[in-house]
Amino acid sequence: MKETFGEYIKLLRTKNGLTLTKLAAQLDLDAANLSKIENGKRDFDEKRLSKLAAIFELSAQELQDEYVSDRLAKHIYEMDCSSELLKVAEEKAAYRRTLKK
Amino acid sequence: MKETFGEYIKLLRTKNGLTLTKLAAQLDLDAANLSKIENGKRDFDEKRLSKLAAIFELSAQELQDEYVSDRLAKHIYEMDCSSELLKVAEEKAAYRRTLKK
DNA sequence: ATTTGACTTGTCAATCTTTGACAAAGATAT
DNA sequence: ATATCTTTGTCAAAGATTGACAAGTCAAAT
Numbered sequence: 001m002k003e004t005f006g007e008y009i010k011l012l013r014t015k016n017g018l019t020l021t022k023l024a025a026q027l028d029l030d031a032a033n034l035s036k037i038e039n040g041k042r043d044f045d046e047k048r049l050s051k052l053a054a055i056f057e058l059s060a061q062e063l064q065d066e067y068v069s070d071r072l073a074k075h076i077y078e079m080d081c082s083s084e085l086l087k088v089a090e091e092k093a094a095y096r097r098t099l100k101k
Numbered sequence: 102m103k104e105t106f107g108e109y110i111k112l113l114r115t116k117n118g119l120t121l122t123k124l125a126a127q128l129d130l131d132a133a134n135l136s137k138i139e140n141g142k143r144d145f146d147e148k149r150l151s152k153l154a155a156i157f158e159l160s161a162q163e164l165q166d167e168y169v170s171d172r173l174a175k176h177i178y179e180m181d182c183s184s185e186l187l188k189v190a191e192e193k194a195a196y197r198r199t200l201k202k
Numbered sequence: 203a204t205t206t207g208a209c210t211t212g213t214c215a216a217t218c219t220t221t222g223a224c225a226a227a228g229a230t231a232t
Numbered sequence: 233a234t235a236t237c238t239t240t241g242t243c244a245a246a247g248a249t250t251g252a253c254a255a256g257t258c259a260a261a262t
Binding site: 068076089093097 | 197
């Protein structure tokens with residue numbers, strides 16, 4: 001079962017023996033705010049994904065996917081949405097794609 | 102294939118022979134803003150769902166589902182998210198539910 | 203027991219986003 | 233034409249998010 005994006009960052013950080021302060025500096029962030037991100041109290045800003053990928057030498061695409069699925073998961077969780085509703089939503093998203101053409 | 106929530110409102114409105122101005126008044130809204138909602142340029146605010154249900158005598162639960170699935174669809178659409186990623190997101194949402202206990 | 207370093211939490215102003223309101227301009231019908 | 237309905241643009245107000253800093257806890261070392 002997959003972790004949250006915050007937990008994912010924390011794992012990366014600790015596996016690489018970095019402190020909050022050090023990683024935060026590389027991400028151009030306050031250590032306090034990075035802590036909140038790791039603990040799910042704030043969101044990681046998309047504009048820092050490229051820095052994160054560079055620091056840990058990750059595939060930009062995989063990281064992006066990790067990020068996007070986490071954001072979506074957050075929405076699904078917050079909306080308290082059943083699996084059936086999710087299916088409907090997926091169809092409606094497909095419909096929206098047909099509109100924008 | 103399902104319509105957007107804005108289109109859904111427009112359908113309800115026209116089927117019942119209401120003008121934007123009349124429906125907007127009942128929803129405590131400006132007609133101009135209701136127009137934007139129907140045309141997908143603004144979001145319908147959740148706090149007005151109960152009024153909408155009352156006006157058209159709809160099941161509150163069904164309307165809520167219509168609304169939630171639309172919002173999620175919008176997110177899915179905006180994130181340009183594949184069906185596989187969506188599955189991952191669903192799992193991650195399940196994981197989040199395990200955390201909050 | 204004090205210091206040090208790592209992390210967490212609270213707060214608040216600055217910034218970004220969304221909303222409500224109104225004016226003005228297109229449509230459409232009479 | 234006029235009248236009514238709808239759409240679009242703009243902008244300040246309200247709301248949400250972020251960055252920054254202070255103050256806190258905790259554990260390990262000395």
